Amino acid sequence: MNPMLEEIGIVKQQALLLHSAEEVEAALNKMAAAITEKLQDSNPLVLCVINGGIIATGKLLPRLDFPLNLDSVHASRYRNTTSGSDIHWLFKPTTPLAGRIILVVDDILDEGHTLQAIVEYCREQGASAVYTAALFDKDLQVTKPIEPDFIGLTVANHYLFGYGMDYKGYLRNAPGVFACKEVL
Numbered sequence: 001m002n003p004m005l006e007e008i009g010i011v012k013q014q015a016l017l018l019h020s021a022e023e024v025e026a027a028l029n030k031m032a033a034a035i036t037e038k039l040q041d042s043n044p045l046v047l048c049v050i051n052g053g054i055i056a057t058g059k060l061l062p063r064l065d066f067p068l069n070l071d072s073v074h075a076s077r078y079r080n081t082t083s084g085s086d087i088h089w090l091f092k093p094t095t096p097l098a099g100r101i102i103l104v105v106d107d108i109l110d111e112g113h114t115l116q117a118i119v120e121y122c123r124e125q126g127a128s129a130v131y132t133a134a135l136f137d138k139d140l141q142v143t144k145p146i147e148p149d150f151i152g153l154t155v156a157n158h159y160l161f162g163y164g165m166d167y168k169g170y171l172r173n174a175p176g177v178f179a180c181k182e183v184l
């Protein structure tokens with residue numbers, strides 16, 4: 001068997017379910033209600049942070065019943081590994097950001113560097129306001145460089161996968177939030 005697929009199978013089998021799909025879906029409902037209350041009259045541009053933010057964005061958008069635009073940004077700090085380094089900008093939004101109200105959506109806020117860098121970029125481009133949404137906020141017990149305006153669930157400090165979060169590029173599609181055993 002392909003050794004990577006073998007590793008993925010073992011990680012999946014040994015992982016601990018921290019939050020069920022039902023819990024995450026309920027958190028998405030609450031997030032969408034809070035976002036609607038704040039942004040429904042502001043014609044926002046939603047920026048999906050690729051790759052991890054795809055599922056959070058895709059699940060939030062149908063819950064937002066007001067006019068908005070969608071674009072994406074691909075900034076990666078972990079690059080399919082389990083520890084962060086410098087941010088690599090793989091692509092930036094093509095929609096002009098000047099004068100727009102932006103909502104940046106990502107799967108997880110860990111140390112906060114990725115979201116912070118994206119917010120700075122949006123401000124440099126002349127956005128009139130930048131809001132941030134993280135489906136998961138990792139409880140690191142430290143002050144982070146940025147606090148999201150909208151948070152789904154606070155999650156424990158483990159390396160996680162599922163709902164957009166990967167283990168070595170796999171398992172983003174896992175239906176729940178799982179902690180990898182080797183870092184437990």
Ligand SMILES: O=P(O)(O)OC[C@H]1O[C@H](OP(=O)(O)OP(=O)(O)O)[C@H](O)[C@@H]1O
Nearest residue numbers: 050051052076077078110111112113114
């Ligand atoms: O708060 P931080 O410590 O900066 O980490 C959070 C970032 O890490 C993950 O992205 P990653 O770099 O793994 O790229 P990916 O979206 O392709 O998974 C996640 O999607 C966030 O964007």
Ligand SMILES: Nc1nc2[nH]cnc2c(=O)[nH]1
Nearest residue numbers: 110158159160161165166
């Ligand atoms: N997949 C994944 N990506 C992350 N990026 C920052 N923290 C995490 C995490 O726990 N899991």
